[in-house]
Amino acid sequence: MTADMVARLQESADPSVRVAVAYSRHATPETRDRLLALVEAEDAAGSDDAAVALRWSPYKPNWLRDASLAERLTYLDCPHAVFRRILAASRDLPEEAWQRLDNDPDVSVRRAAAHRPDTPPQVLLRLLRAHGERSHVRPPLVDHPNFPRQELRDFADDPNPAVRFLALKDPGLPATELRRFKEAAESFLRAGAARHPNVSADLLEQLLADPVPQVAEAAAANPVLSQARMERILVEAGL
Incomplete structure (x- = not known):
């Protein structure tokens, strides 16, 4: 996607298009923040289209899974949980990154991080004591070998x-x-x-x-x- 395409698509009236552009690898952090803030404001104002775009959009920043470790780690501080959630699905992060993800303010990020093979028992126990299990997520955390x-x-x-x-x-x-x-x-x-x-x-x-x-x-x-x-x-x- 060229810079010109990003510029044109981000002006779309469709919140799903704006979210898709925000999740694109070609969007700058400033563009991403602005687009998602607009859609979030529309969601807060009661827009069903904005709610669908934010919660059920088929477009996710899945390209981040294949990025280099150095690039992925830059998203530890990303203000948008979807990027941190995809980062938490990695298996090669350093210990300090796991510690931050295990204490992320978004529970969905903490759940994603907890599915790694070597999650400490106390992390699994703390997460399940606080929030229980998610019935649609497989495998269940209660079946984790370290639980x-x-x-x-x-x-x-x-x-x-x-x-x-x-x-x-x-x-x-x-x-x-x-x-x-x-x-x-x-x-x-x-x-x-x-x-x-x-x-x-x-x-x-x-x-x-x-x-x-x-x-x-x-x-x-x-x-x-x-x-x-x-x-x-x-x-x-x-x-």
Whole structure:
């Protein structure tokens, strides 16, 4: 993209075009800041087009992945999180860069950095305690080889439901702890308890009567349920 093309495209009325230009390798930092500030202002004013351009644009600065280490490191101070997030997907950064990314003000940057192979256990634990897991991100951070899985049980007392849910990732979570999840206001916590391998037969029976279908279905699918009870469920359903 030539300088003339950048100059012409940045005047577009379409916020998606302006965001794409801002993410281009050929945009200067000053041009990038100005374009993104304009779209952010439009977003703040209620523009749906600006919101889509900022949050769901297919255009990302993916060229940064292939840049030299020296060039990538210049983006540690970039004010736009999308550039720092792509930088955090690197695997060859020096330790001081990882320390900064692990403490980035944007949680999505910290999550990206935490997926590197040698993330310290305390970094993973701190991130999950603060924010829980992102269900659509694979692999989950709780499955990271360095994550201290012996700490999972302590998450059962966390007031944040997203963090509390991680306790259910402990296959050895006692049945007494699982019983507490039955009273949770959030149906995904009750469904998690219904799927757990340590759930007791009597707790499963209670979860089968849950008013939320997904919870009852999770309980009905748990192998802990006796064959006779499974057959009775099928008969009652007319199957």
